[in-house]
Amino acid sequence: MRIFTLLTAAATAAFAQVASADTLTVYTYESFTAEWGPGPQVEKAFEAECGCDLEFVAVADGVALLNRVRLEGEATKADIVLGLDTNLTTAAKATGLFAEHNIDTAAITVPGGWSDDVFVPYDYGYFAVIYDTQQMTTPPGSLKELVEGDAGQKIVIQDPRTSTPGLGLLLWMKAVYGDKAGEAWAELSDRILTVTPGWSEAYGLFTSGEAPMVLSYTTSPAYHMIAEDTERYQAAGFSEGHYLQIELAGLTTRGTENPLARQFLAFMTGPAFQDVIPETNWMFPAGKTSEPLDPAFSKLVKPQETLLIDAETVEANRQAWVDEWLSAMSR
Amino acid sequence: MAVRDEPLTRPRGAVHEWRGLAGLAFIGLLIGGALLGLVAEGARDPSGARDAFDPYLARVVRFTLLQAILSTLASVLPAIVVARALSRHGAFRGRGLLLRLFSVPLALPQIVAALGVLALFGRAGLLADLASASGLGHWPSIYGLSGILIAHAFFNVPLAARLLLQALDTIPADHWRLASQLGMAPWSTFGLIEWPAMRAALPGIAGLVFMLCVTSFTIVLTLGGGPAATTLEVAIYQALRFDFDPARALVLTALQLGLTIAIVWLLARLGADLAGETSIAVSRRRYAAIGGVETLFNAAVLMLALAFVGGPIAAIVAGGLEADLGRLIGEHAVRAALATSLVLAFVAAILCCLLTFGLVSGRKRLEARRRSSPAGLAERLMDSGTALVLVVPPIIIGAGWFLLLRLFADAFAFAPVMVVCVNAVMAIPFVVRAIRPAHDSAFDRHDRLCRQLGITGMARLRLVDWPVMRRPLATGFAFAMALSIGDLGVIALFGSEQVQTLPYLLLARMSSYRTADAAGIALILAVFCFLLIMLAERLGGEKR
Numbered sequence: 001m002r003i004f005t006l007l008t009a010a011a012t013a014a015f016a017q018v019a020s021a022d023t024l025t026v027y028t029y030e031s032f033t034a035e036w037g038p039g040p041q042v043e044k045a046f047e048a049e050c051g052c053d054l055e056f057v058a059v060a061d062g063v064a065l066l067n068r069v070r071l072e073g074e075a076t077k078a079d080i081v082l083g084l085d086t087n088l089t090t091a092a093k094a095t096g097l098f099a100e101h102n103i104d105t106a107a108i109t110v111p112g113g114w115s116d117d118v119f120v121p122y123d124y125g126y127f128a129v130i131y132d133t134q135q136m137t138t139p140p141g142s143l144k145e146l147v148e149g150d151a152g153q154k155i156v157i158q159d160p161r162t163s164t165p166g167l168g169l170l171l172w173m174k175a176v177y178g179d180k181a182g183e184a185w186a187e188l189s190d191r192i193l194t195v196t197p198g199w200s201e202a203y204g205l206f207t208s209g210e211a212p213m214v215l216s217y218t219t220s221p222a223y224h225m226i227a228e229d230t231e232r233y234q235a236a237g238f239s240e241g242h243y244l245q246i247e248l249a250g251l252t253t254r255g256t257e258n259p260l261a262r263q264f265l266a267f268m269t270g271p272a273f274q275d276v277i278p279e280t281n282w283m284f285p286a287g288k289t290s291e292p293l294d295p296a297f298s299k300l301v302k303p304q305e306t307l308l309i310d311a312e313t314v315e316a317n318r319q320a321w322v323d324e325w326l327s328a329m330s331r
Numbered sequence: 332m333a334v335r336d337e338p339l340t341r342p343r344g345a346v347h348e349w350r351g352l353a354g355l356a357f358i359g360l361l362i363g364g365a366l367l368g369l370v371a372e373g374a375r376d377p378s379g380a381r382d383a384f385d386p387y388l389a390r391v392v393r394f395t396l397l398q399a400i401l402s403t404l405a406s407v408l409p410a411i412v413v414a415r416a417l418s419r420h421g422a423f424r425g426r427g428l429l430l431r432l433f434s435v436p437l438a439l440p441q442i443v444a445a446l447g448v449l450a451l452f453g454r455a456g457l458l459a460d461l462a463s464a465s466g467l468g469h470w471p472s473i474y475g476l477s478g479i480l481i482a483h484a485f486f487n488v489p490l491a492a493r494l495l496l497q498a499l500d501t502i503p504a505d506h507w508r509l510a511s512q513l514g515m516a517p518w519s520t521f522g523l524i525e526w527p528a529m530r531a532a533l534p535g536i537a538g539l540v541f542m543l544c545v546t547s548f549t550i551v552l553t554l555g556g557g558p559a560a561t562t563l564e565v566a567i568y569q570a571l572r573f574d575f576d577p578a579r580a581l582v583l584t585a586l587q588l589g590l591t592i593a594i595v596w597l598l599a600r601l602g603a604d605l606a607g608e609t610s611i612a613v614s615r616r617r618y619a620a621i622g623g624v625e626t627l628f629n630a631a632v633l634m635l636a637l638a639f640v641g642g643p644i645a646a647i648v649a650g651g652l653e654a655d656l657g658r659l660i661g662e663h664a665v666r667a668a669l670a671t672s673l674v675l676a677f678v679a680a681i682l683c684c685l686l687t688f689g690l691v692s693g694r695k696r697l698e699a700r701r702r703s704s705p706a707g708l709a710e711r712l713m714d715s716g717t718a719l720v721l722v723v724p725p726i727i728i729g730a731g732w733f734l735l736l737r738l739f740a741d742a743f744a745f746a747p748v749m750v751v752c753v754n755a756v757m758a759i760p761f762v763v764r765a766i767r768p769a770h771d772s773a774f775d776r777h778d779r780l781c782r783q784l785g786i787t788g789m790a791r792l793r794l795v796d797w798p799v800m801r802r803p804l805a806t807g808f809a810f811a812m813a814l815s816i817g818d819l820g821v822i823a824l825f826g827s828e829q830v831q832t833l834p835y836l837l838l839a840r841m842s843s844y845r846t847a848d849a850a851g852i853a854l855i856l857a858v859f860c861f862l863l864i865m866l867a868e869r870l871g872g873e874k875r
Binding site for chain 2: 030031034035036037060061063064066067070071072073075077091154159161162189192193194195196197198199200201203204205207208209210211220223224227282323325326329330
């Protein structure tokens with residue numbers, strides 16, 4: 001009996017070693033691996049380059065991704081975690097499960113620049129108010145106009161306690177209004193139709209005609225133009241600038257032992273990966289693509305200024321800012 | 332006779348009791364294990380638990396209770412009228428269809444139901460269009476408490492009506508015959524025959540609806556209009572998901588449990604136990620002639636119920652038909668998700684029915700044995716206690732078990748097992764309501780006879796219990812399957828590559844702009860739920 005157990009253990013260990021030598025495990029979010037997402041094309045391209053097996057493990061979204069890794073701890077199977085955003089990096093680093101990437105990131109350019117030893121950007125987008133041209137002819141031209149405008153023209157936003165875009169708007173307001181953010185929220189609250197738990201609920205309400213405005217990304221109209229051939233939904237350009245979201249990938253401590261992991265990070269910054277991003281993830285590529293983007297992307301709102309609060313400040317103040325939002329909105 | 336009876340029944344009673352205790356142990360293990368995992372993790376940094384109590388929490392608790400109590404009233408009161416109308420008219424055309432329609436909301440993910448309700452009542456909804464077209468002016472916004480109540484009523488009026496009807500169906504046919512021989516007016520029939528049967532079932536049903544509303548999350552946030560509408564469930568989700576603070580999540584869950592136990596206890600005091608009917612029915616139920624005014628009233632009630640439940644469902648169907656259904660059904664991902672959902676729901680429903688039957692028969696035997704002394708803890712737990720599992724958020728169970736299992740094994744390999752177990756246990760309270768009235772009244776009729784004839788064990792199960800129980804069990808099975816097929820709960824927080832269910836796919840489509848696909852998947856979900864319920868009823872209703 002004991003010999004059998006030992007044999008099994010030995011066989012399993014041997015198998016595990018073979019598997020890890022030729023396999024790269026990437027944890028990411030659901031819409032990345034969906035058949036219309038970047039996953040399938042990225043997998044094909046990378047497997048052709050490395051002659052290995054790329055395995056995606058998908059969870060709901062970026063926050064769930066971090067939670068999954070936190071839950072698994074040292075036992076995680078992930079070599080790479082792909083899909084965190086800047087606001088999650090401080091918490092992610094605190095887990096001690098991520099290692100320095102040590103790759104050349106010269107090919108990567110994101111607005112405002114980027115330097116980090118642990119996380120590498122692969123795409124970015126700007127938050128924006130999307131409006132329905134059939135319900136609204138003159139959209140707000142600034143955050144100030146949104147806050148002070150006609151309360152009859154409603155907007156649907158997401159909850160910063162449960163959603164990434166919701167937190168994005170909270171930080172956007174903070175970046176523009178600073179200490180006056182609470183008062184601005186109180187004024188804006190009349191204009192808010194409702195606050196949904198996530199992006200999909202808000203966007204669903206918007207497209208079913210419940211409100212003429214929704215919080216989303218400047219790239220949202222590109223989807224409607226390319227995939228649905230309609231210019232009905234447009235982003236409103238705000239004169240104060242737009243808040244930036246950068247999506248990142250990182251190497252786990254487990255991944256440092258797998259040579260494929262760093263190879264993948266380098267591959268991610270190149271055109272084979274970057275070409276796939278715009279029309280599958282509907283974000284701007286952080287690296288160079290081999291062809292220019294679809295003309296629809298050049299029609300999108302180009303922010304005059306990029307707003308981004310650094311990750312440490314966000315982590316340190318998030319609770320206080322959410323509390324401020326709560327008390328302003330519950331008035 | 333009775334003297335010789337006593338020593339014989341004791342050991343048999345104990346055996347049946349074990350069935351119930353096994354069910355309780357299963358539920359206890361599921362919740363206990365999860366809490367243990369969280370306690371172990373939370374103990375590392377308990378500060379979150381201390382900081383949980385603040386003015387914000389007080390406001391959240393106040394709103395949670397307010398909306399849940401109002402939602403329960405808004406669901407149960409109309410359900411009494413609807414159930415009675417359905418019970419009075421047992422044979423009109425379309426009755427079966429209406430009842431099946433009533434099972435569909437249960438299987439719908441909350442956001443789908445919310446969008447369906449908005450298609451009727453929203454700012455861009457049908458009623459708003461009608462109001463402005465007919466010049467009646469502005470349709471009031473439903474965002475806020477009213478939206479929450481309407482959406483909860485959409486889920487729970489049909490549920491409560493079906494369960495109350497189940498209770499009304501246990502009224503012995505002789506009572507009806509007597510009522511018609513005595514020429515009872517509708518009002519006295521209600522007061523003397525129908526109300527006692529409903530009253531016995533009402534605390535349990537109201538408790539169930541209350542628990543569903545207490546834990547509501549997506550509907551409360553989406554239709555609530557702002558963060559003033561925040562429930563404890565939102566706070567738990569936030570604590571676990573964004574802050575990853577198990578200690579705080581645990582304290583909030585305990586609070587939610589405590590509050591619910593208090594309310595359910597209060598409800599139980601309002602109810603009454605139904606005196607058992609020991610005589611064997613000698614006549615079949617005949618539907619007495621019902622006066623014109625009452626028929627008209629009942630018809631109006633049922634039309635209204637049909638419009639209220641059917642309207643949003645019709646909107647979901649219409650939305651789904653606009654999707655490219657042919658392509659969707661041809662997609663591998665959709666078929667795989669459908670298969671996964673069906674298999675998981677099927678297994679969960681079987682497990683659920685087994686556990687529930689054990690709990691129900693265990694409880695009844697405890698009740699029968701204690702005669703008139705007050706109910707013990709085990710008996711109470713086997714009854715309303717099982718429903719408390721609904722108030723423990725699935726993400727708590729998921730997180731707790733993953734934390735615990737990772738100490739021993741690859742926790743995520745257990746994801747399918749967890750989904751089945753959690754879905755089975757979450758459906759128990761519904762299935763209890765579906766089978767207990769029939770079981771208990773059959774027990775009261777047959778138990779003495781069985782004991783006198785010495786029919787026990789499998790023979791009794793096959794000859795006596797099964798013929799009476801198969802219909803309610805089939806209904807319970809369909810309920811459990813419908814509930815499980817629409818569930819997302821346990822894995823939503825962390826995801827699992829093995830468990831890609833249909834609702835999961837639906838939300839994935841929705842979160843990448845594919846709203847038409849999502850609407851199509853919602854339709855597929857609703858159709859399968861409808862078919863399942865039809866199938867279960869056919870299997871259960873077959874004449875022997």
